Amino acid sequence: MRKFLVHLLGATLLGGFAASAQAQLTIEITAGVDQAMPIAVVPLAWQGGLTRPPLDVAAVIAADLSNSGRFDAMDPRDMLEKPFDQQGIDFEDWRLLGLEAIVVGRLLPQSDGNYVIQFELFDLFKQRRLLGFRLPSTGAGLRAAAHRISDLIYEKLTGIKGAFATRIAFITVQGQGSARRYRLVVADADGANHNIIVESPEPLMSPAWAPDGDRIAYVSFESNKSAIYIQELSTGRRLRASAREGVNGAPAFSPDGRKLALTLSRDSGNLDIYVLNLANQVLTRITRNPAIDTEATWSADGSKIFFTSDRSGGPQIYSADADGGNKRRITYEGNYNGRSRLTPDGKEMAVVHNDQGAFRIARVNPENGNLLVLTDGQLDESPSFSPNGETIIYATRVNGRGILATVSIDGRIQRRIAAQEGDVREPAWSPYPDF
């Protein structure tokens, strides 16, 4: 009976993979922590009889934990037993296999067509129950529920809030010449669940999340000049936020979601930073300088705006108060520092840094400008922090193709996120969702 169920499960997974293979992103750890914690995420016992479970929830959790670089999840085929509760766990046996923690549970179909996931996390050495939850979910919501469980397990075992139940927006480019297609895609943080948000024969750029996690601002050249749009993911509705004369670029939502920092050239042909109040459309000018001022980003409390300017010669990072006053240069190391992003707590900044001819992601202390190069590519760009501030996702080039990659804030864990085809670029990590 168990064998039969396992077989069915395998068939389901294979079918699901084949259907979405083209859109799938695959994560490969290129550098992990020396001592990734061995953990067993036992496939959830399925209480639905001969029907198929709609998703292998444990496989999603195991992949999340392994892909973080901090865990080494056991292959279920190596498991001698598949317990679903504390009574079924032989702690000694699992310890002898070198494991430190185990996740067990059940997937329970409900009479209304929904599901309940019941799971528990145990410390195998202390033989102690660390977590136990029942989580209701719709069938379509099971993948998101699995990511929430990953978040809980990750936080319990590492002390760091998980960021698996988040999403990533990015731009893909396929084809050449008149067949070239630019797409704005939103996917789950594990690369699954691709949704094309916008598609255009003309360039799409600079996706930026609103703090509500439901709106994305981006630049589109669909009218053969740049314009900024704001699109609501839940409804697909979009509005044109700025299509002023000249450049409309580099949108960045304020932390309260009510304002948009943006770059405009207007009739001057020179780029400066403005803040647009989205409710009343009032435009406030932040910079007034013959230099290129662009790539604004906000401090977590909304009191400051950081931006790129070449007013001193090459591009460097500057800060200003949100009303435009009190401008200060932040970076001094090297001749090119651009496109800054801050951690949610504002204590760290990531920039694109010219490291002796190679463009790399560097971590900057926004107080004193101290800089540490984190990546080793030739054309690394567009850094974006995970909402827990632990990981930077960025765009890089491998064998002439644009792909996404991540690096942990300490530089130790590195991953590549490969797409099947085309160029992938400009990743933007979503904020935490509201549950």
Place this chain on the structure above:
Amino acid sequence: MQASKAIRISILLSLGIFLAACGGQPATRADDSSDLGGQDAPGASQTGLGDQASGELDEFGSAGRRGGRPDELIIYFEFDKSQILGRYDNLLTQHALYLAANSQTRVRLEGHTDERGTREYNIGLGERRAQAVRQILMIQGVAAGQITTVSFGEERPVRAGSNESAYTRNRRVEIVY
């Protein structure tokens, strides 16, 4: 080496005659001209050809279309620069003369960069390049209303590849009539 330059110039000459003979719009897209340009990047070939060869090309342009619109529609730039190189003085003067004489004609200046550097900063750099061309045209009598500018930054390369020959092609302002 001298021989190969001569061959390339003659190819360009016959190409120009072919386009002129067609009577229609000359190939205005950078995509086309880069395909026809052969292996060498324009900046590299420019330094190789020297001033004299460049003069011959300009002379052909005006001789082929006396008082008409110049065929050459792309201005190339140096890395991270928006200054217009001296070799384009004659060409831009011809464009300016044509536009000033045809005040109903409008032109769109599309600024582009190579892929190095951040994307939005490159939008700024592409705009700066387009503005530099605009200034030169306006100084020579073209009305502001005849010119629009747009910057595509690094988003619309004409040549793929992370090498100097692709970069040289991609750093450009396209004059689109």
